[in-house]
Amino acid sequence: MRTRITDLFGIEHPILQGGMHYVGFASLAAAVSEAGGLGFITGLTQRTPELLAKEIVKARELTDKPIGVNLTFLPTFSAPPYPEYIQAIAENGVSIVETAGRSPEEYMPLFKQAGIKVIHKCTSVRHALKAERIGCDAVSVDGFECGGHPGEDDIPNMILLPLAAEALTVPFVASGGIGDGRGLVAALALGAEGVNMGTRFVATKDAPVHENVKQALVDATELDTRLVMRPLRNTERVLNNAGVEKIRQIEQEKGASIKIDDIFEQVAGVYPKVMVEGQVEAGAWSCGLVVGLIHDVPTVKELVDRIMSEADEIISKRLSRSMSGALEAA
Numbered sequence: 001m002r003t004r005i006t007d008l009f010g011i012e013h014p015i016l017q018g019g020m021h022y023v024g025f026a027s028l029a030a031a032v033s034e035a036g037g038l039g040f041i042t043g044l045t046q047r048t049p050e051l052l053a054k055e056i057v058k059a060r061e062l063t064d065k066p067i068g069v070n071l072t073f074l075p076t077f078s079a080p081p082y083p084e085y086i087q088a089i090a091e092n093g094v095s096i097v098e099t100a101g102r103s104p105e106e107y108m109p110l111f112k113q114a115g116i117k118v119i120h121k122c123t124s125v126r127h128a129l130k131a132e133r134i135g136c137d138a139v140s141v142d143g144f145e146c147g148g149h150p151g152e153d154d155i156p157n158m159i160l161l162p163l164a165a166e167a168l169t170v171p172f173v174a175s176g177g178i179g180d181g182r183g184l185v186a187a188l189a190l191g192a193e194g195v196n197m198g199t200r201f202v203a204t205k206d207a208p209v210h211e212n213v214k215q216a217l218v219d220a221t222e223l224d225t226r227l228v229m230r231p232l233r234n235t236e237r238v239l240n241n242a243g244v245e246k247i248r249q250i251e252q253e254k255g256a257s258i259k260i261d262d263i264f265e266q267v268a269g270v271y272p273k274v275m276v277e278g279q280v281e282a283g284a285w286s287c288g289l290v291v292g293l294i295h296d297v298p299t300v301k302e303l304v305d306r307i308m309s310e311a312d313e314i315i316s317k318r319l320s321r322s323m324s325g326a327l328e329a330a
């Protein structure tokens with residue numbers, strides 16, 4: 001399958017693995033790239049630019065296919081040294097960065113000087129247009145279904161993607177709610193030129209996370225995610241658990257006067273507990289509605305191959321049969 005996204009990034013399949021805190025290590029990113037998609041190492045999971053450089057080197061030993069780094073600009077308790085992270089990315093030969101959280105405008109000159117292609121992940125058409133205006137090469141349009149931060153507009157991809165297609169000139173991928181070939185074909189039909197997946201890649205054999213996390217995803221249904229931190233305008237879609245119930249209770253009690261400190265225990269430092277130690281009830285960790293469609297734990301290669309063959313089956317058999325007027329399976 002060839003699209004402007006596969007051409008832009010020099011990849012075989014239009015399937016990206018978005019940055020994921022404590023999941024997007026070299027091993028997962030390399031597995032996705034080796035399978036023909038595009039894997040992203042999560043920059044800030046590496047506590048320093050030097051550690052990120054080492055992680056990139058590790059990934060390079062696992063694959064010589066294109067690989068990217070995610071840089072997330074989020075309201076953190078102390079701002080990371082972004083220019084140094086960008087330097088580590090550039091010096092170690094990575095030429096694709098996924099930005100997220102807020103506009104990468106401030107850092108665009110650094111990216112461009114280093115010849116880095118930027119795909120900015122955002123949750124609204126106005127932010128996507130801004131990304132295009134400031135020189136991003138592509139956009140990842142993250143709908144309300146997504147795991148992580150869906151923004152505050154609550155527009156699902158069935159509406160958001162066609163609106164993005166009407167407005168944008170640069171190519172974009174659909175992000176949020178995609179886990180199989182049906183999702184890929186739907187995204188393409190709505191105007192995207194590829195997909196970005198998070199949650200689905202966590203439930204793979206190659207994801208370097210505790211087995212409890214993968215099992216929790218297989219066990220969960222589409223009814224098991226919750227939105228937290230909405231009163232702080234930092235909404236996150238997470239898998240429901242005891243820690244998340246606690247956050248929701250505090251949010252209800254404090255109302256509009258809530259501060260991040262009130263839920264510090266349930267949101268700060270949770271990822272290592274969940275992903276490394278397998279304490280899946282420890283607090284808030286991102287998970288998308290697509291969890292309802294996750295029933296197994298394949299390898300990344302099995303997953304990517306399955307998505308592409310399902311997409312092929314849908315486009316060249318089911319849909320084209322329908323278009324030619326045949327209702328019955330041939």
Ligand SMILES: Cc1cc2nc3c(=O)[nH]c(=O)nc-3n(C[C@H](O)[C@H](O)[C@H](O)COP(=O)(O)O)c2cc1C
Nearest residue numbers: 018019020021100146147148176177198199286288
């Ligand atoms: C466990 C987990 C951690 C994530 N961490 C980050 C992150 O650090 N930075 C980021 O930009 N996106 C993060 N995301 C969002 C993903 O990159 C991706 O945009 C999102 O998962 C897409 O929605 P989906 O889960 O429905 O596929 C995370 C998602 C998950 C599931």
